[in-house]
Amino acid sequence: MAEEKLVAPSADVIVCSALDVGEHILKNGGEIHRVEDTIERICKAFGAEHVEVFTITSLIVASVRMPNGVYSQQMRRIYRVSNNLYMVEAMNGISRKLCSGELPISNLRAAIVEAKKKKPYHTAIIYLGAVFAAGGFAAFFGGTIFDALCAAAIGVFITFLDRHTPKYINRMIITVISSLLAGLLGILLSKIGVGTYADKIMIGTIMLLIPGLSFGNSIRDMLGGDIISGALRLIESLLLALMIAFGFALAILITGGAA
Amino acid sequence: MSDIVVFIAGIVGTIGFSVLFGVKPRHLVFAVIGGAIACGLYLLTDQLGAFVSSTIAAFIVTLYSELIARVRKAPTVTFLTPSLIPLVPGGALYYTVSNILSKDYDAAQTYGLTTLDTCLGIAAGILVASLFVSLFLNIKKAIKNKKSAA
Incomplete structure (x- = not known):
């Protein structure tokens, strides 16, 4: 020693x-x-x-x-x-x-x-994860099996975007663009009759974009005495939620209604 | 019947998120059990309102994650993050926005408050559970110190 x-x-x-x-x-x-x-x-x-x-x-x-x-x-x-x-x-x-x-x-x-x-999952498995996540939650929030399939397809697309956008692009902008595209695709798929409810498809894909981890962590940070860090994360996740809302709102406005 | 379908859908979604978050395969089952607990509690306590329902679910799931993290010797976030996902108010957030756009402000307000209630509920659940855990750990430490002093 x-x-x-x-x-x-x-x-x-x-x-x-x-x-x-x-x-x-x-x-x-x-x-x-x-x-x-x-x-x-x-x-x-x-x-x-x-x-x-x-x-x-x-x-x-x-x-x-x-x-x-x-x-x-x-x-x-x-x-x-x-x-x-x-x-x-x-x-x-x-x-x-x-x-x-x-x-x-x-x-x-x-x-x-x-x-x-040492990545625990192969890239194909990660996309399968996106299918499960978006599809599962589209059904969880009351969508039909067709809605789940539509959400799954859009989920794969969003995951692809997330993995292949350059790191220097502002995260807020990526979130707005992803939500906008997800909203447009969701409405399109329900309009051409593949999905039943556009809203359920979009909710399934929203779940992929929502910063669940930041929110949970921010509360735990603040409780541990790291008030500044927790507050920063909280504001970040609220801003991201706002950006998601903004992206989907744009999609609904462009197509003239989700129904 | 439809509740069972929703429950299974929630579990499928949690599996997906666990993979996306990079939870190691050997912890996957335990992360998904956490998600299943959250889904089950969410469905069982739905009529109590968004705040109480998400508080109960977040409370139990946080306790579960802290316990399993010690048993499996892995960071708590590994289990807590996927478990909390079913509680995230994605639906309420969406309907808030869509109702604002269709100028149905009453509905927008209701959904907006539900979103807020759920977030606060999750926060409260995590908070209380973490307090319990740290209290328990402190007591355990104190007892240990006493024993080694004696």
Whole structure:
């Protein structure tokens, strides 16, 4: 153990590595307190004397003081949050291994790349998931089997859009465009007689667009004392809901009514 | 009969969302059970109103997720997120907008309030359940500390 302490990584490396792990937890849908807790734990495990972490939905700031008086402070900007719950779990595992010394800090990058590659589902299965999700909820909210099938088809289209739009395009705009297209397609499919109720088809596809994860997380963040982060997420999910409403409203206005 | 169809539809939808959210296959069954609990409670308590109904469902589902997360040694979000999906007021949100567009403001108000009620209900459910869990964990910790001190 004494030898390990001698070749201990520098404060900069420790903070950078801890931020790498924290960034991936936040990016893939983890809670704020989990991010802060993980960063603090990793830094402490590598001998940091004092750790300060502050996280909001789009930024992580971490500052560390080593016993020899060396400081390091770094920050990370987070751009787009998505739902990859398997990554949150994988990062949790990596953090545990880092802290126990099972995974050397020099291998962290490789471990993260490895975890990213381990997608639990094939792309085809993900589209099947979209079929289940949109179709299932179209029926859940009172649609017929035909409505469910229409919603499923539109759901696949939306998922395709979501996966293939460049990351630099504003998320609000993507949401408006997706909702508009989903609304237009839903009304079209019911007008030509494939679906029965345009409203049920659209509700099924709305469920895919609604930021359910952000909403649930925002409440849990605020309860954990991260009021700012929670409020940010709440406002974000409310804005997204508004954009969805706007997109569908446009679709209904263009086609002149859903009925 | 139709309730059973709705229940199954909700479960199918939850399976879809679990896959979309990247829940690992080995946790999939437990995430979907959470969704099934939410669907079932939502259907059973429907006549109590949007707020009470979603509070009860969110409360039970949060407790379930916290418990299963400890049993399965995975983050709570893995189970909580898919489980909460059936409670999301997609229908009410849609009818709010469509009624505003057709200038039926009374109906729009009703649906708008339902949307709001449901959101508040989910928040309240998560809140109370999380409070219970943290209280329980604190008590457990205190007992453990006492034992190791003795």
